Amino acid sequence: MEKILNKKNLPRWIKGLKAFQVYAPSRDGDIWNYALIENPEDITLDYTSTVLSPKTIVFPQREILLKFGTSNDGELEITETLPQQDPSVIFGVRPCDAKAVFLMDKVFGGDFVDPYYWNRRDQIILVGLTCNTPPSPNCFCLSVDGSPHSKDGLDILMTDLGDRYFMESLTEKGDELFNLGKKLFEKPTAKDIKELAKIQADSEKNLKRQIKNIKKIPSLLKDMFESSYWDEASMSCLRCGICTYLCPTCHCFDMNDEVAVTSPIKGQRVRTWDTCQFPDFTMHSSGHNPRPDKASRLRQRVFHKFYYFPERYKNFQCIGCGRCISKCPVGIDIIQVLDGVSDHGA
Amino acid sequence: MVNIEDLRNNAKKLLEDGKVKYIIGFKKAANGLRPVPVFIDKPEDAAKLIWDPLCIHNLTRFLVDEKRRKARQKEPDLRPVGLVVKGCDSRAVNVLLQEKFIDRADIHIIGVSCENTGVVDEKKLAEKLKEKTVEKIEFGDNDEFVVTTDKGKIKVASSEILADRCLECPAHVAVVYDVLIGDHTKRKLDDSYKSLDKMESLTREERWAFWKEQLEKCIRCYACRSACPMCYCDECVVDTITFAVTADTTAEEKAQKIKWIEKSPVLSENFIYHFIRAIHLAGRCIDCGECERACPLDIPLRFLNKKLEKEAKKLFGYDAGFDPEAPSLVSCFKEEDPEDFIR
Numbered sequence: 192m193e194k195i196l197n198k199k200n201l202p203r204w205i206k207g208l209k210a211f212q213v214y215a216p217s218r219d220g221d222i223w224n225y226a227l228i229e230n231p232e233d234i235t236l237d238y239t240s241t242v243l244s245p246k247t248i249v250f251p252q253r254e255i256l257l258k259f260g261t262s263n264d265g266e267l268e269i270t271e272t273l274p275q276q277d278p279s280v281i282f283g284v285r286p287c288d289a290k291a292v293f294l295m296d297k298v299f300g301g302d303f304v305d306p307y308y309w310n311r312r313d314q315i316i317l318v319g320l321t322c323n324t325p326p327s328p329n330c331f332c333l334s335v336d337g338s339p340h341s342k343d344g345l346d347i348l349m350t351d352l353g354d355r356y357f358m359e360s361l362t363e364k365g366d367e368l369f370n371l372g373k374k375l376f377e378k379p380t381a382k383d384i385k386e387l388a389k390i391q392a393d394s395e396k397n398l399k400r401q402i403k404n405i406k407k408i409p410s411l412l413k414d415m416f417e418s419s420y421w422d423e424a425s426m427s428c429l430r431c432g433i434c435t436y437l438c439p440t441c442h443c444f445d446m447n448d449e450v451a452v453t454s455p456i457k458g459q460r461v462r463t464w465d466t467c468q469f470p471d472f473t474m475h476s477s478g479h480n481p482r483p484d485k486a487s488r489l490r491q492r493v494f495h496k497f498y499y500f501p502e503r504y505k506n507f508q509c510i511g512c513g514r515c516i517s518k519c520p521v522g523i524d525i526i527q528v529l530d531g532v533s534d535h536g537a
Numbered sequence: 538m539v540n541i542e543d544l545r546n547n548a549k550k551l552l553e554d555g556k557v558k559y560i561i562g563f564k565k566a567a568n569g570l571r572p573v574p575v576f577i578d579k580p581e582d583a584a585k586l587i588w589d590p591l592c593i594h595n596l597t598r599f600l601v602d603e604k605r606r607k608a609r610q611k612e613p614d615l616r617p618v619g620l621v622v623k624g625c626d627s628r629a630v631n632v633l634l635q636e637k638f639i640d641r642a643d644i645h646i647i648g649v650s651c652e653n654t655g656v657v658d659e660k661k662l663a664e665k666l667k668e669k670t671v672e673k674i675e676f677g678d679n680d681e682f683v684v685t686t687d688k689g690k691i692k693v694a695s696s697e698i699l700a701d702r703c704l705e706c707p708a709h710v711a712v713v714y715d716v717l718i719g720d721h722t723k724r725k726l727d728d729s730y731k732s733l734d735k736m737e738s739l740t741r742e743e744r745w746a747f748w749k750e751q752l753e754k755c756i757r758c759y760a761c762r763s764a765c766p767m768c769y770c771d772e773c774v775v776d777t778i779t780f781a782v783t784a785d786t787t788a789e790e791k792a793q794k795i796k797w798i799e800k801s802p803v804l805s806e807n808f809i810y811h812f813i814r815a816i817h818l819a820g821r822c823i824d825c826g827e828c829e830r831a832c833p834l835d836i837p838l839r840f841l842n843k844k845l846e847k848e849a850k851k852l853f854g855y856d857a858g859f860d861p862e863a864p865s866l867v868s869c870f871k872e873e874d875p876e877d878f879i880r
Contacts, residue, residue: 253802424574
């Protein structure tokens, strides 16, 4: 379903979404992040790039899995605590970030459906916005089978046509939101459709960065597990978790029992984000660590995104948002790392 | 003025003569304006070294990696490592020497002058030159920076875009070095703790509200810890494995290990993490500002460390990182030390 929404009607439409919590990019000092919006008039969609992606809403950093304790008669009691997510709409999602949700859906779906993930995911509607200009100088979505107007994972894609948005509903959830603002929408004219095509085509021309030989990367990596290249590429790595925690597709987690009272025992089992970049991620209880150094950990990040994941899910596990590049304190640049892989294999 | 060729020739000679096994310095980034750390082990690569006002990183941090790497090697190369340092970075070297974490013979220190200014705060730079694209930034002659943009060259007074820490820096030039590139310059210092004025004027409740909001944002990526040259503990209190597990560690010992802090990024745990870090840096932090710069969520961590630095100065007259022979603040006492806080 395709519609036109006059820009001044955007707050009115959002006001009408009474049954939903609304998230949108919101400014906090010098940075942007997604936040719950109280007043639809506050929404501005001229933001650059959020530090954290909508991953933080769909797959929060902390999820309580179960509570445990001892009953009065001394029996151990365990209660499952599935998250209760209110129906929510996330506005202003970058198409790459939505694709990341689409990729996480594959991980938490499939043969082993994760109820904690889906209890939230099913309640969340993603309304995307075409990146007419790249929100970051390090955007490279075209290299990883994405685009500034990609639709994967989105329920609605909005494209800024100046004084109005071209709105494409892509799912039933999207249609539902359109119905809640019926009178505000107009039918697109032939001119609108032409303008949309031009803006979307132009949006692809503005990306400054790309990975060379991306198609060959998975097969090149296959033969580079033992390469000393990883020592070289990871020399300046600080061993922090920025690249993976900010990554919209990284989804590794840890589980811990947080004991509030020891006797009689009471506490909860909690799932939190974890990252292959921390040394204790792979530490065995024997004390042996199969990934003992920075080189093996950088290699893991690259192999997972550009070899293991594509092999299993037919998609790169990288959406080209550039966050890991922009925010790395020492300028480790995944594009350069992969270009180095190409050179190495040449 | 720092003549970059002096730096390069010096590095080249060191490598040619085999005096150092490699040199840690800065090189131009292939992407973006900010230079990146580089590790040079071939004389011909010495030409890659650069020095400009965006050489922000405290490279002393990499001595921690070097020590770990050496410990893993069966027959490590025992020659020193060359290290390019600014004034603040050299103070970090002094703290590591003082704490016997490294040996003076392990390092060949190449000091570079901050040219009477310091390093540039990238956010201030972006704000100042909003409409322009910065292509290059250089030290100027008169307490200023020369910025080349797509719309021409501009001179900017250093006070406008200097990193906050540089405005309060008492070092200005490397305090320990084997060779110094550039001149001994000294920037006029008005007030070493001016950035704390606003925070100190707040009431206890207001400060609590401020830190609550800031630390709620923390995602515990530990970039602050990772960027810090002083955070070199093999076992950090925040990690799930906080003691060395060996083949001899019994199951019981593992089960009995104390968990000081939960992995959940909730306010209470975030507070514990940042407070432990701040307290552990008291009398050690040399205000290189790397923790704050690395933070992806813009948490103003420098306030915490600067405040403790001020306390150390006020109560004990102690400045970290100037004297590698002096006892460290927390491992010594003097008769005249204040004791009115002991009750």
